[in-house]
Amino acid sequence: MTAPPVxxxxxxxxxxIRRFVSEALQEEPDIVVAATASNGRQAIERLERxxxxxxxxDVEMPVLDGLATLAELRPRWPDVPVVMYSTLTQxxxxxxxxxxxxxxxxxxxxxxxxxxRDAAGRAVRSELAPVVRSWGNLHRARxxxxxxxxxxxxxxxxxxPAPTLRAxxxxxxxxxxxxxxxxxxxxxxTEVIPxxxxxxxxxVLVVQHMPPLFTKLLAERLDARSAxxxxxxxxxxxxxxxxxxxxxxxxxxxxxxxxxxxxVTLDDGPPENSCKPAVDVMFRSAVEVWGGRVLAVVLTGMxxxxxxxxxxxxxxxxxxxxxDEASSVVWGMPGAVSRAGLATEILPLPDVxxxxxxxxxxxxxxxxx
Amino acid sequence: xxxxxxxxxxAEITQTFWGAYLPDAGDLIxxxxxxxxxxxxxxxxxxGAWTGCxxxxxxxxxxxxxxxxxxxxxxSEIAEADVRDAxxxxxxxxxxxxxxxxxxxxxxxxxxxxxxxxxxxAADLExxxxxxxxxxxxxxxxxxxxxxx
Numbered sequence: 001m002t003a004p005p006v007x008x009x010x011x012x013x014x015x016x017i018r019r020f021v022s023e024a025l026q027e028e029p030d031i032v033v034a035a036t037a038s039n040g041r042q043a044i045e046r047l048e049r050x051x052x053x054x055x056x057x058d059v060e061m062p063v064l065d066g067l068a069t070l071a072e073l074r075p076r077w078p079d080v081p082v083v084m085y086s087t088l089t090q091x092x093x094x095x096x097x098x099x100x101x102x103x104x105x106x107x108x109x110x111x112x113x114x115x116x117r118d119a120a121g122r123a124v125r126s127e128l129a130p131v132v133r134s135w136g137n138l139h140r141a142r143x144x145x146x147x148x149x150x151x152x153x154x155x156x157x158x159x160x161p162a163p164t165l166r167a168x169x170x171x172x173x174x175x176x177x178x179x180x181x182x183x184x185x186x187x188x189x190t191e192v193i194p195x196x197x198x199x200x201x202x203x204v205l206v207v208q209h210m211p212p213l214f215t216k217l218l219a220e221r222l223d224a225r226s227a228x229x230x231x232x233x234x235x236x237x238x239x240x241x242x243x244x245x246x247x248x249x250x251x252x253x254x255x256x257x258x259x260x261x262x263x264v265t266l267d268d269g270p271p272e273n274s275c276k277p278a279v280d281v282m283f284r285s286a287v288e289v290w291g292g293r294v295l296a297v298v299l300t301g302m303x304x305x306x307x308x309x310x311x312x313x314x315x316x317x318x319x320x321x322x323x324d325e326a327s328s329v330v331w332g333m334p335g336a337v338s339r340a341g342l343a344t345e346i347l348p349l350p351d352v353x354x355x356x357x358x359x360x361x362x363x364x365x366x367x368x369x
Numbered sequence: 370x371x372x373x374x375x376x377x378x379x380a381e382i383t384q385t386f387w388g389a390y391l392p393d394a395g396d397l398i399x400x401x402x403x404x405x406x407x408x409x410x411x412x413x414x415x416x417g418a419w420t421g422c423x424x425x426x427x428x429x430x431x432x433x434x435x436x437x438x439x440x441x442x443x444x445s446e447i448a449e450a451d452v453r454d455a456x457x458x459x460x461x462x463x464x465x466x467x468x469x470x471x472x473x474x475x476x477x478x479x480x481x482x483x484x485x486x487x488x489x490x491a492a493d494l495e496x497x498x499x500x501x502x503x504x505x506x507x508x509x510x511x512x513x514x515x516x517x518x
Binding site for chain 2: 038039062
């Protein structure tokens with residue numbers, strides 16, 4: 001039996017955007033725009049009536065804007081996926097990061113020029129539709145899993161397999177911490193990086209899948225909250241302990257040895273796993289520089305970027321911490337690493353920073369003993 | 370308004386809308402001595418640190434042509450709802466962009482369209498910009514509450 005199409009509530013004050021996005025999404029056989037709204041107030045009313053699988057939400061709107069709408073809808077509909085439909089501008093990037101911290105599930109960039117209808121339609125079908133489809137199907141699966149039936153008990157979570165690639169664990173302390181994240185990552189990173197002490201004895205390299213403007217703002221926000229200095233890497237810089245290097249959007253970040261020192265630099269190679277920057281590229285470069293003295297953390301994210309890099313880290317004797325399913329917005333990347341038996345530990349998000357402390361041989365401030 | 374947003378800025382904002390939404394449909398240029406035809410009018414209200422409204426008006430023929438280009442449809446296929454959406458979009462974007470350069474915080478109303486009734490509101494005219502598209506007039510006005518100018 002064919003599953004019913006994913007039902008979307010499309011919220012945007014622009015009649016043009018509502019029209020061409022609706023038309024483009026309606027071309028997808030498994031997606032239907034169940035309702036549209038031109039502002040957040042209408043959206044709240046239509047959410048009650050339509051109970052959509054996914055909400056696509058504009059940021060700037062009259063009456064009730066995207067951020068105020070999120071603040072109103074999240075207490076009532078904590079689980080419905082909300083995809084911010086954002087512009088690649090300074091203001092759009094800042095509002096999107098605010099929205100992600102307020103509980104937005106994901107974001108997609110609007111086509112930059114709506115006047116070219118064919119190009120804009122293609123962008124909707126290639127960029128927005130897959131995200132809507134993924135979240136809609138995931139939301140339904142979660143609802144179905146949470147709904148016990150008299151005949152069957154709720155499905156138990158499948159326990160993650162025990163690590164199997166641990167033959168050559170390097171017992172010496174890590175010399176670098178590498179972190180990969182994607183969907184849900186901006187929020188997860190704010191639960192990890194600010195809990196690391198200023199005295200952290202290793203450098204931290206972070207790849208978060210995001211466009212350039214967004215990664216810069218993300219680094220600035222993490223820096224403002226953290227004891228560690230957090231910088232976006234836009235050119236080659238030496239790597240020093242106690243500093244966090246966030247990969248810039250649109251280009252890979254790699255570690256390289258330069259004589260006696262180590263740098264992080266940019267690599268304009270092809271995308272991997274459709275990602276640029278890619279977690280795999282950065283993780284592999286870390287193994288080339290530090291061998292098995294790498295501690296990797298794989299946080300929430302769709303897809304499986306990081307899997308290959310974690311395999312190399314494990315083969316070299318490094319350790320991998322994966323975020324657990326329950327605390328992940330989507331258990332794609334950490335799930336892939338866990339299912340492959342590569343995770344040394346699979347932990348809820350609040351336990352990730354303390355685990356980093358354990359691996360580095362020191363307790364972190366505010367961490368459980 | 371002269372101190373905050375000049376007539377040149379209002380014209381630029383409106384021309385930017387044309388470039389983004391109606392490219393290849395002819396330029397929008399400043400006009401003088403062109404008799405305004407105002408069959409269709411829309412406005413957005415701005416409230417907060419700056420209070421007033423932005424109004425755009427044009428002839429029905431121009432409004433239908435805007436809708437036709439905006440929605441990539443033949444003029445014969447354009448319904449009244451399309452005209453309302455198109456003029457609403459125009460005034461929403463122009464008003465929103467004017468709002469963005471005014472003192473914050475302010476809120477923007479949904480577009481209010483002339484429904485054929487008496488189109489009056491208690492306000493004083495602060496700015497008026499006359500533009501021409503293919504020889505047809507389009508007027509953008511900024512109004513302030515009575516007595517605030």
